[in-house]
Amino acid sequence: MARLNLDGKSIPMMSICMIGGGGFIGSHLCEKLVAETNHKAVVVDVSSEKIDHLLDRSLPWAHRIEFHQLNIKSDSRLETLIKSSDLTINLAAICTPADYNTRPLETIYSNFVDSIPVIKYCTENKKRLIHFSTCEIYGKTIGSFLPEEFRKSLLRGEPLKLVDGGKSQRTFLYIKDAIDAVALMIDNPERANGYIFNVGNPDNEVSVKELAALMIKAYAKVSGAPASSMSTVNVSAEDFYGKGYDDSDRRIPDMTFITRQLAWKPRTPLDELLDVTLQYQHRTYSRAIERELSKPSN
Known part of the structure; x- marks a missing residue:
């Protein structure tokens, strides 16, 4: 068909x-x-x-x-x-x-x-x-601190670093929701050609500090490790990113146009996004450790 x-x-x-x-x-x-x-x-x-x-x-x-x-x-x-x-x-x-x-x-x-x-x-x-492209074309960067570093810290058992206290607000989009948007652009050239589309999830807005707490809770459930064994630590933006780094406190992507033009809306809430992502990362990381441990010693 x-x-x-x-x-x-x-x-x-x-x-x-x-x-x-x-x-x-x-x-x-x-x-x-x-x-x-x-x-x-x-x-x-x-x-x-x-x-x-x-x-x-x-x-x-x-x-x-x-x-x-x-x-x-x-x-x-x-x-x-x-x-x-x-x-x-x-x-x-x-x-x-x-x-x-x-x-x-x-x-x-x-x-x-x-x-x-x-x-x-x-x-x-x-x-x-x-x-x-990225939303950084609109001015001060929104990208600054994404869950990638948090994820690495959780897997390594290290404190999660909160840049300037983690007060900045961010929105997070599940990769499969993003891919659905791209697929609509591919299959609907008459609706997509010549246009710029914002792709994001305004409903998943959270401060970086709140995100760290949510990720600790989600990872504790996935790994079986007590949440009390995981912590956060404050670092300055200059120490973390280097001198001259500029950031924005908040930016929310506007989904009005892409919803009207391509009938696309993000579907995955933040808690589900974190659960799925951390389950995958914990499983992958555990397998990598098992492979290393199974190698014969020299």
Whole structure:
């Protein structure tokens, strides 16, 4: 049975060139494309580690996914891959705010300069492009302290660091909700082309300090360790990020346009998001430790 888009039109099979498709967002998007659509994923990245489980040639979608290991900075194959695809999605970027102070030139090259050939090839070959960005384009960064460092601290049994007391407000979006939004952009070009969409979950707003408490509670349930064994510690923004780092206290993404245009709304509440994420991370981390312990000693 043919899949239909929001306007009731049949969705044609597309070959999608996914630059940076081996990363966090890209790997989840690949999973959705091969499992739930008839699109072909042409993945371009320097590593396939996060999508290796999708590349097994015995899988039913084997003919609809391929991986090309290349660096878009200097590889002539990029234009050919874009030219032979119906759509290009650019996910390649340095997107860790702590790096913006410590790796400024690399960030500029990765997020701006290296994207120019991608845009050039799409324009010259009249190919559709979905380009990812962040809410930092609106001014002071919202990205500052995300659960990644909290997650690492919990797994290592270290105190969770609250930058300037953790008073900043943040919103958090479940990756599968985000991927659903991207899938709607892919399948509804007449509604998506030429537009900028905010993708977030305003209902999941929380202070960083409150987030730390929620993550400690969720991780205690997942790991079986007492919550009393986990703690927080205050650090200054300058000590954590480096001198000159600038931050915003609060920014809430406006979902009005994407809801009207693509009928998309985030569905996953924060407590469920944290439970699922920490269950996965604890399981993965435990397996990694078991593998290390099982290795013969030298």
